[in-house]
Amino acid sequence: MYTKIFRTVIIGAPGSGKGTISELIVKTYGCLHISTGDILRQNIVKNTDLGKKAKQYIADGQLVPDEIVTKTMLARITEVGNKSYILDGFPRNIAQAEALAAREQIDAVITLNIPHDVIIDRVKNRWIHAPSGRVYNIGFHDPKVPGKDDVTGESLTQREDDKPDVVAKRLQLYDELMKPVIAWYEKKGLVATFKGKKTKEIWPRVELFLRDRMNM
Numbered sequence: 001m002y003t004k005i006f007r008t009v010i011i012g013a014p015g016s017g018k019g020t021i022s023e024l025i026v027k028t029y030g031c032l033h034i035s036t037g038d039i040l041r042q043n044i045v046k047n048t049d050l051g052k053k054a055k056q057y058i059a060d061g062q063l064v065p066d067e068i069v070t071k072t073m074l075a076r077i078t079e080v081g082n083k084s085y086i087l088d089g090f091p092r093n094i095a096q097a098e099a100l101a102a103r104e105q106i107d108a109v110i111t112l113n114i115p116h117d118v119i120i121d122r123v124k125n126r127w128i129h130a131p132s133g134r135v136y137n138i139g140f141h142d143p144k145v146p147g148k149d150d151v152t153g154e155s156l157t158q159r160e161d162d163k164p165d166v167v168a169k170r171l172q173l174y175d176e177l178m179k180p181v182i183a184w185y186e187k188k189g190l191v192a193t194f195k196g197k198k199t200k201e202i203w204p205r206v207e208l209f210l211r212d213r214m215n216m
């Protein structure tokens, strides 16, 4: 367990493995995983005001408006308090990056660079347990019982935004909005980029990078 506070942002296209790598970071370093998409999907399942506002944007592959997301994420970060965390899915544009920087000092930014054809293949096989955010993939990380969550036994679902036309839109939006955000963090000397097709090849490199940044 790492004892100093360390705040990481993970950036990558839809389906690039941000959630998967974040879970490995959580297991290895004991920090918290704060995922915007998971928070929004949990609110959709519970049909909260936030969920009702976010639902259509997500289904269409559009960003949920900044004022809603930034407020939600900064509130979550306040709740977390003085703990190490990995931020997944936030910031998503320069306005969000600036709002975050005004509040928090980020120690490292991991970017995942996975070919789009690999991503398109992967998300076809993605199944999730929306209430918890647990993610499965047929042939890569299968549930113990087909179609059921390992922990609760509840049914798994596919994401509304994993339909091929919506995935294409999300990939295009990612390229457009995230290049400037990555350049913005690069100027601050925070970025490490990991290229590859498989999480099992990328993860050992991410682990080494974090170990080095944390001076472990």
Ligand code: G5P
Pocket: 012, 013, 014, 015, 016, 017, 018, 019, 020, 021, 036, 037, 038, 040, 057, 058, 059, 061, 062, 063, 064, 065, 066, 069, 088, 089, 090, 091, 092, 096, 122, 123, 125, 126, 127, 135, 136, 137, 139, 140, 141, 161, 170, 197, 198, 199, 200
């Ligand atoms: P999300 O939820 O942030 P995305 O699009 O950024 O969504 P996504 O789709 O959740 O990212 P990921 O987390 O990068 O992808 O990938 P993952 O789930 O870990 O891995 C993808 C699949 O591949 C999984 O099934 C996994 O098991 C499998 N896999 C992993 N590694 C391998 C491997 O090596 N091999 C194989 N075969 N499979 C593997 O955002 C969703 C929406 O919420 C809104 C937007 O509408 C957004 O579109 N939103 C925001 N709106 C405004 N501002 C923000 N900051 C917002 N954040 C979210």
Ligand code: MG
Pocket: 018, 019, 035, 037
């Ligand atoms: Mg994710």
